[in-house]
Amino acid sequence: MTPSISVENLSKRYELGALQEETQLRDQIVRLLRASFGKRRPREVVWALSDVSFTVEPGEVVGIIGRNGAGKSTLLKILSRITYPTSGRVKAQGRVAALLEVGAGFHEELTGRENIYLNGSIMGMRKREVDAKFEAIVEFSGLQRFIDTPIKRYSTGMRSRLGFAVAAHLEPDVLIVDEVLAVGDADFQKKCLSAMHELRGGGRTVLFVSHNMAAVENLCSRGIWLAQGKVQLDGPATKVIEAYMTSFASAENASTRLANVADRSGSGEMRFTRVEFRTTEGELQIVTRSGRSVVIRLHYHANEPIVRPNFALRLFTELGTLVTATSTWLHGLEIPLIPVGQGYVDLEIDSLNLMPGRYYLSLWLGSLNEQRVYDALDHAIYLDIEEAPIYGQSRRIDSRFGLVFFPQRWRLDGIGRSATLEVSRAADA
Amino acid sequence: MREWISEMWRAREILYFLAWRDVIIRYKQAALGVAWAVLQPLFTMLIFTFFFGRLAGIPSNGVPYPLFSFSALVLWMYFSVTLAHVGNSLVANSSLVTKIYFPRILLPAAAALGGLLDLLMSSLLLVGMLFYYHVTPHWTMLLTPVFVAQTVLLVLGLGMLLAALNVRYRDVKYTIPFLTQIGLFVTPIIYPVTFLPHRYQGWLALNPMTGVIEGFRACLFGGGVDWNVLACSWVVTLLLLLVGGLHFRLTERVFADVV
Numbered sequence: 001m002t003p004s005i006s007v008e009n010l011s012k013r014y015e016l017g018a019l020q021e022e023t024q025l026r027d028q029i030v031r032l033l034r035a036s037f038g039k040r041r042p043r044e045v046v047w048a049l050s051d052v053s054f055t056v057e058p059g060e061v062v063g064i065i066g067r068n069g070a071g072k073s074t075l076l077k078i079l080s081r082i083t084y085p086t087s088g089r090v091k092a093q094g095r096v097a098a099l100l101e102v103g104a105g106f107h108e109e110l111t112g113r114e115n116i117y118l119n120g121s122i123m124g125m126r127k128r129e130v131d132a133k134f135e136a137i138v139e140f141s142g143l144q145r146f147i148d149t150p151i152k153r154y155s156t157g158m159r160s161r162l163g164f165a166v167a168a169h170l171e172p173d174v175l176i177v178d179e180v181l182a183v184g185d186a187d188f189q190k191k192c193l194s195a196m197h198e199l200r201g202g203g204r205t206v207l208f209v210s211h212n213m214a215a216v217e218n219l220c221s222r223g224i225w226l227a228q229g230k231v232q233l234d235g236p237a238t239k240v241i242e243a244y245m246t247s248f249a250s251a252e253n254a255s256t257r258l259a260n261v262a263d264r265s266g267s268g269e270m271r272f273t274r275v276e277f278r279t280t281e282g283e284l285q286i287v288t289r290s291g292r293s294v295v296i297r298l299h300y301h302a303n304e305p306i307v308r309p310n311f312a313l314r315l316f317t318e319l320g321t322l323v324t325a326t327s328t329w330l331h332g333l334e335i336p337l338i339p340v341g342q343g344y345v346d347l348e349i350d351s352l353n354l355m356p357g358r359y360y361l362s363l364w365l366g367s368l369n370e371q372r373v374y375d376a377l378d379h380a381i382y383l384d385i386e387e388a389p390i391y392g393q394s395r396r397i398d399s400r401f402g403l404v405f406f407p408q409r410w411r412l413d414g415i416g417r418s419a420t421l422e423v424s425r426a427a428d429a
Numbered sequence: 430m431r432e433w434i435s436e437m438w439r440a441r442e443i444l445y446f447l448a449w450r451d452v453i454i455r456y457k458q459a460a461l462g463v464a465w466a467v468l469q470p471l472f473t474m475l476i477f478t479f480f481f482g483r484l485a486g487i488p489s490n491g492v493p494y495p496l497f498s499f500s501a502l503v504l505w506m507y508f509s510v511t512l513a514h515v516g517n518s519l520v521a522n523s524s525l526v527t528k529i530y531f532p533r534i535l536l537p538a539a540a541a542l543g544g545l546l547d548l549l550m551s552s553l554l555l556v557g558m559l560f561y562y563h564v565t566p567h568w569t570m571l572l573t574p575v576f577v578a579q580t581v582l583l584v585l586g587l588g589m590l591l592a593a594l595n596v597r598y599r600d601v602k603y604t605i606p607f608l609t610q611i612g613l614f615v616t617p618i619i620y621p622v623t624f625l626p627h628r629y630q631g632w633l634a635l636n637p638m639t640g641v642i643e644g645f646r647a648c649l650f651g652g653g654v655d656w657n658v659l660a661c662s663w664v665v666t667l668l669l670l671l672v673g674g675l676h677f678r679l680t681e682r683v684f685a686d687v688v
Contacts, residue, residue, distance in 0.1 A: 082530075082685045083682075083683075083686050084683070098528075098530065100528050101528050104525065104529055105524065107454065109453070109454045109457045114450075118450050121445075122443055127442055128448075381668070397558070
């Protein structure tokens with residue numbers, strides 16, 4: 001099978017500072033004079049992409065991830081033929097449509113109707129096609145009432161809706177989409193995502209750049225992680241995303257030494273020495289994600305034998321709200337005696353049903369016998385919880401949706417049959 | 430090759446929509462609308478007639494001076510106004526150039542075509558004036574579209590060169606009005622070529638618009654035409670088209686990076 005997209009040894013060089021210097025003819029002349037006297041300022045060169053190669057099979061949905069400046073947008077611009085590579089080759093089969101900015105090419109003075117025709121045509125639709133799809137485009141945008149208003153009177157959100165509506169009806173063989181989900185309200189994002197789902201179902205090849213990891217993970221079968229213009233990792237989306245997230249978190253945070261922390265209270269017969277986040281397999285867990293498991297390992301050192309200790313842990317939000325508190329005593333565990341020396345206890349959490357964000361842990365070690373506190377560390381360490389498609393959807397779920405989520409499902413059996421169909425279609429997004 | 434042909438075939442609709450957009454935008458929210466296309470050359474002609482025809486007494490080869498100057502202004506106005514549009518077409522549409530792929534050549538081409546509506550409007554007035562001054566119809570009038578076409582090619586050739594340069598050097602934006610202002614005087618618009626001393630006439634022929642306007646007038650009013658001037662004008666026009674086109678092809682790959 002011929003690949004839908006093939007990229008071979010692609011490189012793109014930009015020269016920094018070259019733009020401002022040369023935009024005036026006068027400067028060119030000055031430069032020419034300088035050059036003839038042998039003084040030439042070397043230009044700073046940046047390789048936005050260097051030696052990138054990959055192929056995409058028809059029907060594959062590929063998410064491209066990476067930090068800002070990693071070369072994602074440059075790659076998409078080359079793939080959509082807006083700019084040209086310094087070296088290397090790109091080949092795409094069939095009609096390629098690129099949506100690099102929602103509503104690019106709209107003209108302020110034209111009405112929504114006029115812009116649909118203009119934009120549709122520039123993006124590769126025939127007039128007959130636009131005629132046929134016009135109603136559907138307008139309906140998708142939800143702008144029926146404003147379709148004959150110049151778009152200079154539109155809000156940003158309205159423009160995005162119109163732009164995506166046109167793009168969603170292009171029916172290309174290859175669709176290239178850059179960060180369209182960054183604009184628009186939740187409702188619009190939902191529509192975009194459902195349109196992209198449909199594209200995926202239609203067997204089209206999609207290349208998708210987004211910072212919304214949940215969307216990438218849910219939409220894309222494959223991920224390509226770009227770092228400093230190179231392919232860092234190419235593979236199954238979930239794997240690539242996890243590797244990418246791992247690169248953000250420092251490994252140090254997965255294991256924190258507490259022995260030298262001065263800001264603590266307690267009598268000190270026994271101290272926490274280290275906290276670690278581990279996977280259920282026992283490895284250090286560098287990235288902890290919403291809804292996934294984590295093992296919190298508390299290391300201690302007892303300076304004298306401790307009778308009936310109680311290990312406790314409290315979890316706070318960044319704003320200091322107590323999310324949960326737990327202890328060995330709450331679980332009915334009796335530890336008769338801890339001998340002098342080192343050891344650890346593990347708290348295994350099967351599914352950490354917290355919204356993504358930063359959380360703080362407070363540790364407490366006391367005695368069940370007497371009201372004694374051996375060691376207490378308030379907000380001693382933090383735990384970053386990264387996003388994940390927790391309900392199996394692409395929607396970005398973050399602190400706007402509260403603190404926690406539950407393993408749950410909606411049942412729609414009580415609604416009439418035709419209504420159920422409607423609802424399930426809307427929920428598809 | 431087949432791909433290229435189908436791309437150009439599709440591009441024909443984009444060209445149409447871009448030209449259509451240019452026309453719409455120009456007259457949207459203008460109370461007088463397309464009337465502007467007639468008013469500008471009309472008032473220019475009235476002023477020329479007063480100062481150059483009446484006061485300065487510049488000869489007009491036996492043609493009434495208003496008709497003499499207006500026939501030239503119809504083409505010159507298209508040339509000067511449209512050249513500015515074509516020259517700015519890439520920079521003015523930078524949001525398109527940097528975000529969507531389509532054959533870049535369509536932007537200057539659409540601007541050159543969009544100006545034809547104005548030309549059509551002022552031509553209607555010219556026809557009215559021909560009737561008013563009882564100019565005898567002659568079969569050579571059928572040849573006038575040749576010179577209109579030449580003007581379009583000239584605007585396109587020169588415009589492509591300027592548009593591509595404008596992407597990198599914004600000086601071009603200031604150069605174009607300056608260029609057309611000088612052009613108004615080194616083109617036989619307010620005077621016939623024969624008005625100049627003979628030794629300057631050869632230099633004037635190097636300006637391709639000289640041949641265009643002389644030829645256009647000869648078609649309308651009869652009278653002889655210097656074939657050398659016409660030939661020179663076509664050579665310069667085609668040369669500009671070639672240079673403009675090649676330069677455009679060579680530089681278009683970096684438009685999106687530089688604009």
